[in-house]
Amino acid sequence: MSKIFLPPSGLAEDFIGEIGEEPSEIHLVTFALGEQYGVPISQIQEIIRVGNITMVPNSPSYMEGVINLRGRVLPVLNLRKRLRLSAKDTGKMSRIIVTEVNRKTIGLLVDSVSHVIKVPSDFVEAAPEEVLEIDTDYITGVCKVKDSLVILIDLEKLLKREKIDIKEAINDLQQGGNDGKEN
């Protein structure tokens, strides 16, 4: 498998064209949240630096807020909080991955974006439950890249589940919990 570095534009569509899709291979954008995670490049619109995020009061704690993406109000989800991983402050390497799934555009806040990789689709294996920190419901599978493991996130499920969780979040709110909204 070959490694492709992000073009300076940072726009995903800039290299989708260059690479040309072969059905037997998938292109993944990998990013770090402690472990290495990946999502198919076809679901990604662009990757941007973290600028001003306006927090939205009384919303689920994993919703980081909204940003201005060229005149659009884009929601940003904190993927660490969403996957119930330990919290980490945003830093210089933090990025927002702008994804589009089922015609819905949402930004995912991640620790850093690593690179774009091309893997044969039969490299993807079912996720071994016992080794993973996160809920396997949101995982398509894992694939070994060199000597590390990339966990593939099922954005469709992750973003769908979110709607149900809103009720949970509102319950949390009513009990006075508004954790992690202070950063």
Add this chain to the structure above:
Amino acid sequence: MDYSDLIKDYLDDASSHLNAFDSALLSLEKDGYKKDIIIATLGSLHTLKGNSGMMGFESLKTYIHQVEEILKNLDDNRIELGAAIGSLFDSANVLRNAVQWIGNNPTFTPDLTENIMALQKKLEGSDDASEKQQVDLASYLGAKTDTIKVDFKRLDSLLNLVGELVIFKTRLNQIETQIKGTINNKSLTKDLNEGLELMGKTIAELQEGIMKVRMLPVSYVFNKFPRMVRDLAKSQDKEIQLIFEGETTELDKTVIDELEEPLLHIIRNAVDHGIEPGEERIKKGKNYKGRVTLTACQESNYVVIRIQDDGRGIDFDAIRKAGIDKGLIKSEDSFDKDNVSALLFSAGFTTKQEATDVSGRGIGLDVVSKNISKLNGHVIVDSVHEKGTVFTIKLPLNLAIIPALMAETGGEIYAIPMSAVDESIKVREEDIHIINNHEVIRFRERVLPVIRLNEFFGLDKKKPKRFYLVIVGKSEKRIAIAVDRLRGQQEVVIKPLDEAFGKSYGIAGATILGDGRIVLIVDIMSFYEKREVSAGV
């Protein structure tokens, strides 16, 4: 709408129906009998017939009726298509000519008696006497139309663009202020100022123009109710007259769409529970016939819609009693009509058990108030027992761009829709008093509850010594919102928040400022809900 407008509409409409008729005939001639085409054509002709009747062109109406008969007979296989198609083409020409005569001289009433006779003969099977009608070549083109149909989405995207322009304008104005401070070239800054002002004026005109295009008369919603009122009244053996006033008042289409449901609830309540049965009304010395009046009028940047009935009215004592029973208000509270009527709109307040003595009012009214507040409007109710009830809905003329007061609190800026703002005052910490664990302020002989925006949103709780109170809501529901600083008024373009944020209590949407910063728009209605919840506990 005067007669010449009506004629114009009629002609536009007629020409499109005739075009449809022609292409249907062409397709029948080419591909033979097709049921769906016949049905579509019948629909088209039927509308034209109705319109012609309405405009007083009786002869035209009868003629179209005959054409319809031929088509129906075709459908029943009583006439063969091949035998009829010729006369159908002729009849299309007859209609075209007639419509063109009307177009040339609107006072002209075409007389088609001969043509009607000819068609009748055709129907009876004794053909041949019919003269071929020659048609003026130009009339194939039909009248030129002055109206076009546009997909509403296109207008929406135009409005979005205007919204962006408004944002950029604000940005440029900010830059201008900065430039004035740094550049010492008076004529240049003056030129810049003039240029910006001109651009601002054009943008404002553009905005107004697009707003106007999106407007529909409120009769679009009003006209949905006569049938409902009639049926409801009939099923309850009541006689009710539904009266419209000011139905030509125009509103943005999106507001019109959102208005249906609240109006439905209010009107249904008025018919079901407000208006008494005829005999009861006579005993009370009222007219046998009940009256429900829908009024619309424009007041500056708002549209006011009133729904008034002359029925039982609301028994505030009974409502108050129900409120006390449910623990929503305390029995020792002094009677305040405003507070009691506010109960009607609260979510927890249904009077189902008391449906007989409080006339079931309140059902669906929380939905009404929620829908209206979603539109940045508000609704109030006034009623005199045994005399009647008036609901007053006040709405901004458009939904997308609204004037807002920018308020800073806890280091964040929020936009408060001007539609809700009454006034703002500067106060000191010691002006705030505490009654029953709630912060209040004495303002113009009234005691208003104070809500601190930073606490409401869980922000930094620093309390400056002097701060501002923004008084929102109307008389009965006034609340003072405490903010650190006011940053002036400006037009904001409302963008909805993604559903991923859940209910995001207290937030109606977001907007982008000239400097690119996102500012959230406050949902005033949620403050009342909060107040009701805390008062209920």
